[in-house]
Amino acid sequence: GNSVTQMEGPVTLSEEAFLTINCTYTATGYPSLFWYVQYPGEGLQLLLKATKADDKGSNKGFEATYRKETTSFHLEKGSVQVSDSAVYFCALIRGGSEKLVFGKGTKLTVNP
């Protein structure tokens, strides 16, 4: 079946540190891949997405590249800020399906 595995948290970083949150997936066909972010007390917001192999999604300084050969979609940011503290979810949707499949989320805390 389709599944998403992302690194266990929590992750704690200092401001301006480099961030990587690993995400790997298992899926039939050619899924689209997403990163969603959930700030404290809020719903999920789409952070970025990629719909085919080698696509790079980017937004707010975050990037992730769709790597079909390694079935990965790792989230990176070169310099995190305190305001990036949130829970990050990796997700996929298989072509022809309406259902998002989520990872369990990674909580990021950035300290000043």
Place this chain on the structure above:
Amino acid sequence: DVKVTQSSRYLVKRTGEKVFLECVQDMDHENMFWYRQDPGLGLRLIYFSYDVKMKEKGDIPEGYSVSREKKERFSLILESASTNQTSMYLCASSLYIREYTQYFGPGTRLTVL
């Protein structure tokens, strides 16, 4: 901007009560979804709807039902609330089946005593 609103941010109910959670979207989206979010389990799909009066079960439909009488509104119903339904409930919508971006509401934190 797409806006998805949920009727309550916080709700406290008693075991056995019938509970209605309402979700409204203002962008004429065909698809609407209900998830529950629990620590360590992530988001799990309860039900979704791809058209008015149409619904499909998600991964954990037991103990829940849904209603979609109008395109913009999707209700989640707990017929007889139980303590194991204490959770955060998130509603989402998307434009049509092949537009994959789902837009989420702020969530309803339901506590069943």
